[in-house]
Amino acid sequence: MLLSGERVRSRLVTKVEEMSGQRVLGCYQCGKCTAGCPMASFMDPVPHGVMRLLQLGQVSRAMRTAAVWMCASCHSCASRCPRGVDLARVMESLRLLILRGGEPKVRPEGLPAELLMRAPQQALVSCARKYQG
Amino acid sequence: MKYSYFPGCTLPTQMKNFELTVRWTARRLGIELEELDSWQCCQAVFPLSTDSPMGLVASFRALINAHQAGRALVTCCSGCFHVIKRTAHLMARDQETRQKLEAFCEQEYPPEGVQVLHYLDLLLSSLESVQPPVPLKDLRVGAYYGCLLLRPEDELGFDDPEDPQKMERLVRLLGAEPVLYAYRTECCGSYSSLLDRAGAEAAVRAIVSSARRAGAQVLVTSCPLCFWNLEESSLALATREPSFAPLPVLYFTQLVALALAAPDECLDWSAHRIDPRPAVAAFLPEVKEA
Numbered sequence: 001m002l003l004s005g006e007r008v009r010s011r012l013v014t015k016v017e018e019m020s021g022q023r024v025l026g027c028y029q030c031g032k033c034t035a036g037c038p039m040a041s042f043m044d045p046v047p048h049g050v051m052r053l054l055q056l057g058q059v060s061r062a063m064r065t066a067a068v069w070m071c072a073s074c075h076s077c078a079s080r081c082p083r084g085v086d087l088a089r090v091m092e093s094l095r096l097l098i099l100r101g102g103e104p105k106v107r108p109e110g111l112p113a114e115l116l117m118r119a120p121q122q123a124l125v126s127c128a129r130k131y132q133g
Numbered sequence: 134m135k136y137s138y139f140p141g142c143t144l145p146t147q148m149k150n151f152e153l154t155v156r157w158t159a160r161r162l163g164i165e166l167e168e169l170d171s172w173q174c175c176q177a178v179f180p181l182s183t184d185s186p187m188g189l190v191a192s193f194r195a196l197i198n199a200h201q202a203g204r205a206l207v208t209c210c211s212g213c214f215h216v217i218k219r220t221a222h223l224m225a226r227d228q229e230t231r232q233k234l235e236a237f238c239e240q241e242y243p244p245e246g247v248q249v250l251h252y253l254d255l256l257l258s259s260l261e262s263v264q265p266p267v268p269l270k271d272l273r274v275g276a277y278y279g280c281l282l283l284r285p286e287d288e289l290g291f292d293d294p295e296d297p298q299k300m301e302r303l304v305r306l307l308g309a310e311p312v313l314y315a316y317r318t319e320c321c322g323s324y325s326s327l328l329d330r331a332g333a334e335a336a337v338r339a340i341v342s343s344a345r346r347a348g349a350q351v352l353v354t355s356c357p358l359c360f361w362n363l364e365e366s367s368l369a370l371a372t373r374e375p376s377f378a379p380l381p382v383l384y385f386t387q388l389v390a391l392a393l394a395a396p397d398e399c400l401d402w403s404a405h406r407i408d409p410r411p412a413v414a415a416f417l418p419e420v421k422e423a
Binding site for chain 2: 018019020021038039041042069070071072073074075076078079086088089091092093096105106111115118119120121122123124125126127129130131
């Protein structure tokens, strides 16, 4: 990967910072977010790895990670970050960049009918808002 | 004292076991809950980007309605509490977003703000002076907080996110024994379970196993999504892994109802797929034969 000032501080990184209200260079890669993330074993790269990608200007790669969708916005990372970076907000901005591009991750009609019948509204509304935009 | 009650989307429909025991315990303890006029679903998740104020509209309106009624807003669902309390917190600090919402809704937000309370806090203060007629003696209860009730602490101000105590205090007031276990503040997987069950199943395996190892007989929650994930994932795990033993899940209000000798018609067990009745058999009301 060839890095340059232009790539590291790209327009898309600025967009992520604006949408999330967080500074990606605030993270000093201690990994505490990953240590406490209940979904980390389903992510590759793990949460602080996604932050590292953003620090290197690799927003498109960060947008292709499973972490973006597996993040349950539980705020364990944000509440424990020694640098006060709210990683849940960073993940949300990556999700929204994808969803606002026009492709929902989940369509309600694509969910199994029996699941739609059984799942409580709170689950369905949350799912639609996080995965449809 | 009267409160404006925000039931949320799930309680009056699929989680009547929660709603019925909220209303019954409130009547029994003299907590006056008056349902808010024309409330809408709180939109379930708090918008985490700086540019999506539309996700705040329902909670903004609910707050104004409560203010117009001259009362604090009370809710019982962790999700509703999380979204509405964070909205109230934001309205006090972000003038630009507040003005956007005011213009969109054509309503003015009260400058003094609106108080948002969780029903658990009301129960704790009411129960201080009540001797439960059916103490839940020897029942070992694992309080499951999950995430929505606790984090972010600076916005919700509910309890210590790393070592919360309120549900344990409630359990003690009811005569039962709180069980501390490692995963009581961990996330259940939340909405991700609808996208990919594996994550929620791993989370629930850790939560339930940890509570069971610590000796819990039942889990107690205030979140319908946690309730659902705990049951759904536990049942799926139990069919695949014979060594996995699920734990029944109750809403905190059901536990209070049992200790206050609620009549059978207030205790709806039909929403439970892991029957808690064997665990709480000693405290169930006697059912009159027809």
